[in-house]
Amino acid sequence: MTVTTQAIVVDGIRKAYGELKAVDGVSFTVAEGEFFGILGPNGAGKTTTLEIVEGLREPDAGSVRLLGESPFPRNKALLPRMGVQLQASAFFEKLTAREQLRTFGALYGVAPAKADEMLELVGLTDKADTREDKLSGGQRQRLSIACALVHDPDVVFLDEPTAALDPQARRNLWDVLRAIQARGKTIVYTTHYLDEAEILCDRVAIMDNGRILAMDAPATLVRGLDAPTHVILERGSLSLEDAKALVGADTAHEDDLSLTISTRTPAPVLSALAERGTLDGLQVRTATLEDVFLDLTGREYRA
Amino acid sequence: MTGAFKSLSVAMVKGFVRDKATLFFTFVFPLMFLVVFGLLFRDAGTDKLKIGAVGDGPVLAALEQSGVVELERFDTVEAGVQKVRDGDLPGMVEATGNTVSLRFAASDQAQAGLVQGIVAGFTQELNVRATGQPPRFQFTAAQVEDASLKPIQYLTPGILSWGIAVTAVFGAALTMVNWRRKQVLRRLRLAPVTPTTVLSSRLSVTIGVAVAQAFVFVGVALLPVFGLRLSGTWWLSIPVFLSGILAFFAIGMLIGAFTKTEEAATGAANIVVLPMAFLSGTFFPIDAAPPWLQTVSKIFPLRHMNDGMMDFLVRGKSVTAMLVPCAVLIGFTLVVGFIASKVFTWEDS
Numbered sequence: 001m002t003v004t005t006q007a008i009v010v011d012g013i014r015k016a017y018g019e020l021k022a023v024d025g026v027s028f029t030v031a032e033g034e035f036f037g038i039l040g041p042n043g044a045g046k047t048t049t050l051e052i053v054e055g056l057r058e059p060d061a062g063s064v065r066l067l068g069e070s071p072f073p074r075n076k077a078l079l080p081r082m083g084v085q086l087q088a089s090a091f092f093e094k095l096t097a098r099e100q101l102r103t104f105g106a107l108y109g110v111a112p113a114k115a116d117e118m119l120e121l122v123g124l125t126d127k128a129d130t131r132e133d134k135l136s137g138g139q140r141q142r143l144s145i146a147c148a149l150v151h152d153p154d155v156v157f158l159d160e161p162t163a164a165l166d167p168q169a170r171r172n173l174w175d176v177l178r179a180i181q182a183r184g185k186t187i188v189y190t191t192h193y194l195d196e197a198e199i200l201c202d203r204v205a206i207m208d209n210g211r212i213l214a215m216d217a218p219a220t221l222v223r224g225l226d227a228p229t230h231v232i233l234e235r236g237s238l239s240l241e242d243a244k245a246l247v248g249a250d251t252a253h254e255d256d257l258s259l260t261i262s263t264r265t266p267a268p269v270l271s272a273l274a275e276r277g278t279l280d281g282l283q284v285r286t287a288t289l290e291d292v293f294l295d296l297t298g299r300e301y302r303a
Numbered sequence: 304m305t306g307a308f309k310s311l312s313v314a315m316v317k318g319f320v321r322d323k324a325t326l327f328f329t330f331v332f333p334l335m336f337l338v339v340f341g342l343l344f345r346d347a348g349t350d351k352l353k354i355g356a357v358g359d360g361p362v363l364a365a366l367e368q369s370g371v372v373e374l375e376r377f378d379t380v381e382a383g384v385q386k387v388r389d390g391d392l393p394g395m396v397e398a399t400g401n402t403v404s405l406r407f408a409a410s411d412q413a414q415a416g417l418v419q420g421i422v423a424g425f426t427q428e429l430n431v432r433a434t435g436q437p438p439r440f441q442f443t444a445a446q447v448e449d450a451s452l453k454p455i456q457y458l459t460p461g462i463l464s465w466g467i468a469v470t471a472v473f474g475a476a477l478t479m480v481n482w483r484r485k486q487v488l489r490r491l492r493l494a495p496v497t498p499t500t501v502l503s504s505r506l507s508v509t510i511g512v513a514v515a516q517a518f519v520f521v522g523v524a525l526l527p528v529f530g531l532r533l534s535g536t537w538w539l540s541i542p543v544f545l546s547g548i549l550a551f552f553a554i555g556m557l558i559g560a561f562t563k564t565e566e567a568a569t570g571a572a573n574i575v576v577l578p579m580a581f582l583s584g585t586f587f588p589i590d591a592a593p594p595w596l597q598t599v600s601k602i603f604p605l606r607h608m609n610d611g612m613m614d615f616l617v618r619g620k621s622v623t624a625m626l627v628p629c630a631v632l633i634g635f636t637l638v639v640g641f642i643a644s645k646v647f648t649w650e651d652s
Contacts, residue, residue, distance in 0.1 A: 056489065056650075079495045090486035092314045094321040099314070106310030107494040147490070 006065075007032045007155050007186040008053060013062030015048055022048040023059070024210035030188055030203075032154075035181050037201035038190045039289070041302060045210040046190040050159055053188065054084055067154060080108055083153035085145050085161055091132040097143050098128040101150050108151035118146040122176050138169030142176060149180065156180060158189040162196060174200060194289035194301060198222075206293060213296040218289055225295055227287035228262040231269055234281035235259050238273075246272050307496045311504040315478070319512065328473075329512060330519055333466035337458060337520060340586060341529045344454035354418055355383035355395025362403045363396065365425050372421060394418040452588065452617060455531050459524040460540075460612035461585040466520060467513045467544070468551045468579070468605055472572045474509045475555025480568040483559075488649050506552055513548050521616075534619030542625055543611030546632035550604045553636045557643040563651060579605040607631040 008030040015023040023045045030036040038046045051057045053064050055071025055078070064071055069078050091100050101115035119125045122142040127135060135143060141161055148156060161177070162170045170193075177200055181187055191197050197204050198218040205215040214221055228250060233243075235258050243252035243261050248268040252261045258281075263269045266284060273279055293301040319325060356363050356374040367374050375392065377383035383395035384406055393414040394407035405422050407415045431438050482488045491501055524531035554575060562568040582596060583589065583606040589597055600606040611628030614620040 054493065056492070074492065076495050079493060082493070084490075084493050086486045086490055090490050092318060092487065093481065094318045095314055099317065103310045103314045104490065104494070106306045107491070107496050109306055 005032055006030065007034070007067060008036075008188065009065040010049075010053060011063045013049070013052055013059040013064060015052060015057065015059050021210045023052065025062070026207075026210070026212055027062075028205050028212065028215060030186060032186050033181075033184055035177075035187045035200060035202045036189070037197040037204040038188070038207060039192070039194055039197050039204050040207035041192055044207040046192075046207055047159055049207070050157055050188065050190055054082065054157055080151055081154045083148035083151065083156045085148040085156070085158045089140070090144060090147075091140075094131060094133075096129050096131050097124055097135065097139075100132060100143065101146060104147045105150040110151050114150055118150050121149070121179060122146045123172065136169075138165050138172060141165060141169070142173060145173075145176060145180075149185075153185070155186045155188065158187065160190055160192070162191060162193060170196065194293065198289050204289070206289070206296065208293075208297055214292065221289065221292045222287050225287050225292055226264075227291050227295075228264050229266045229287075230285040231261040231263060231266060231273070232281075232283040232285065233259045233261070233273070233278065237278045237280050238276070248272075307494075308500050308504050308507075311496075311501060312508055315505065315508045316511070319508065325473075329466070329470055329516065333462050333469070333516070334520065334523060336586070337462045337524060337529075340458050340462075341455050341524065344458075345529070352414075352417065352421070353392060354422075355386055355392045356398070357383050357395065358398040360398040360400070360403070361429055362422075362426050363398045365429060366396070366422070369425070394422075396422055452613075453530075455524055455529045456617040457584065457588045457613060458586070459521060459531050460616045461583075461609055463517055463520045463616075464547060464583075464605060464608040464612050465576075465580045465585040466516050467548060468576055468608070469572075470512050470516060471509050471548050471551035472555040472558065472576055473569070474512070475505065475552045476559040476562070476568040476572050477565055478505055479556065479559030480562055480565055483649070483651060484564065492649050506549075509552055510545070510548055513544070517544065532617070534615065534617055536615050536619050536621065538615075539620075539622055539625060540612050540615035543608060543615065543628050543632070546629045546636065547604070547608035547611070550608070550632040550635040550639070553640040553643060554604075557639050557646065560643045560646040560648070576605075579603045582606075584609050604632055604635045 006029045008028075010029070011027050013023055013026050014021070026045070026049055028036075038049060040046055048057065052059045053066060053071065055064075055066070055073070055075060058072050066078060067081055069075055071078055071082075092103060095103065097119060098115050101118050102112045105112065105114050116125070116128065119128050122145055124139060124142055124146065127139055127143075132140065132143070145158065145161060148158070158177075162173055165173065174196070177187065177189070189201075201218060203215065203217050204221070205212045206221075207213065216224070235254060235256070238259060240252055240254050240259065243249060243259055246252075246261065246269055248263050248265040250262045250264060252259065254260075261269060270284070273282070290301045352371070353373045353375055355377055356366075357377045357380050363374065366372055374396075375386075377386070377395070380395075380397050383392075383397070386392045387395050387406055387408050390408060390410065392408075393411065394405055397404045397406070403422065403426050405419060407418050409415055479488075482491075521531070521533070523529065525533070555572065558568055558571045558575065562571055580586075582592075582600045583603050584592070584600070585605070589600055589606065589609070592600070607628040611625065611632075614624040614628075
């Protein structure tokens with residue numbers, strides 16, 4: 001049986017709300033200790049998928065095994081083994097960060113001292129005595145993740161943990177997420193930031209309109225695209241004809257600011273440019289998950 | 304799980320005492336009504352009958368000493384009669400020599416009769432005394448504790464019941480709506496706690512707050528300036544008190560089950576509690592209301608809580624008076640609680 005190493009096995013789940021097929025035949029597995037991302041634009045069905053896996057909703061069809069058990073209906077044996085991060089306001093009113101963690105911890109029989117350990121993990125030690133409504137968006141988000149982890153679950157579900165955060169807060173949160181993974185947790189997370197998923201996830205599933213379009217390691221997906229690398233120079237540092245004539249260059253085009261050379265063999269192109277001494281303003285851009293999304297759906301990615 | 308029960312209760316108590324607006328509406332606001340009405344109506348019902356008097360003599364002296372009426376002196380009969388004619392006095396007595404004559408206003412039949420009776424009564428008594436004979440018919444009077452109460456005696460149980468109703472309805476409704484909207488309910492659903500634990504911790508906090516309200520309101524009313532006197536059976540009000548909390552808690556759960564936002568829940572709770580407060584004898588004795596209103600008010604649980612609290616706190620009734628209020632309130636709890644549990648949803652969508 002593969003169940004022993006698979007933390008989550010999802011098989012052909014469907015969920016419709018009236019005419020809308022929110023989840024339309026989704027299957028995937030997540031290995032223990034894996035950082036699994038579910039990506040896609042808003043309305044792709046990410047959250048509904050997650051809620052079905054968590055056991056909050058019953059699928060119309062298909063099955064879910066979470067740590068070898070069915071999460072629906074409410075499975076009390078399973079609850080202490082899973083941690084779910086909810087939206088950033090899921091706190092008790094007027095309580096401080098430490099009190100929130102102690103209250104949620106007590107629901108699982110966790111000792112009060114665990115609260116301070118969690119605050120340290122998410123970098124909120126100095127905010128321990130601050131009330132939830134006085135925390136910034138990023139701090140609330142981190143506290144809400146700490147609340148999901150306070151009982152030391154095996155599987156952690158995070159729904160859009162970095163949504164609506166400023167870039168610095170997002171990067172702080174990435175460190176937290178990496179620290180959680182280092183503790184050996186299985187993480188399932190949804191995001192509409194493809195760049196972030198590319199950095200954090202072991203494997204991603206790209207969803208659109210209730211279906212999984214592609215699923216693999218981010219690097220594998222990008223490589224599978226067989227997309228050219230773009231080498232970008234300042235306009236005028238090289239003529240368009242010379243650029244096209246470079247060894248390994250497929251095509252080249254110019255706009256008002258820059259000259260872009262497309263190539264599938266960037267090494268000889270770059271060394272040729274280095275020989276000519278025309279490296280001013282050089283940028284090398286490889287394909288990203290956004291290009292994968294474009295390739296899969298035929299439209300630009302818009303979160 | 305006792306740990307979960309305790310921590311949820313502690314979280315709610317902290318949330319409660321840290322919310323100044325809630326504290327105000329729980330303690331200060333009802334207390335304001337108690338203080339204002341308690342002071343305003345302190346002397347109500349104790350006004351003495353005032354009649355005009357001209358001249359002098361044993362009858363007027365006896366009237367004055369009796370304390371039954373208050374005399375307003377006039378120099379001339381005309382001045383006194385004018386006052387009666389203006390409607391300022393129900394009557395005036397002119398005493399000259401052995402003649403006592405009363406002029407009265409006929410507009411208020413009851414008062415006219417009262418004034419005539421008093422003045423005639425004193426005159427006849429003096430007549431009997433003047434004969435030197437012992438009266439043949441003995442007349443004695445004794446005071447009976449009647450159903451009508453001094454204002455503070457009905458204000459305290461009324462405002463206490465109302466304050467508790469507000470606490471229970473708003474506490475239950477707003478907690479449920481707030482927790483559902485902020486996904487705290489979802490978090491609790493994802494934690495290994497039973498709905499019974501969540502519900503009983505919320506109910507315990509409500510009971511604790513209600514007990515605090517009872518101590519504050521009764522404590523203030525007992526101050527000499529208000530002069531509440533508790534009856535010897537006040538402790539029999541405890542079952543009424545508890546079943547009242549349950550009934551209003553159930554109403555709060557029902558409101559919380561079908562409203563989506565705190566604003567809607569507050570509005571719905573006010574629509575339920577406010578008319579009940581005015582029509583159930585919170586601010587005035589329901590016995591003074593028209594009969595149809597007394598009948599209508601019997602459909603309100605607050606009326607029955609009021610009755611029960613008043614019967615034991617101030618009227619000193621025996622334990623049999625507990626039956627109706629408690630039965631009605633528990634019945635209310637069961638029916639409304641059952642509906643609430645059917646309407647209840649963990650999530651908004």
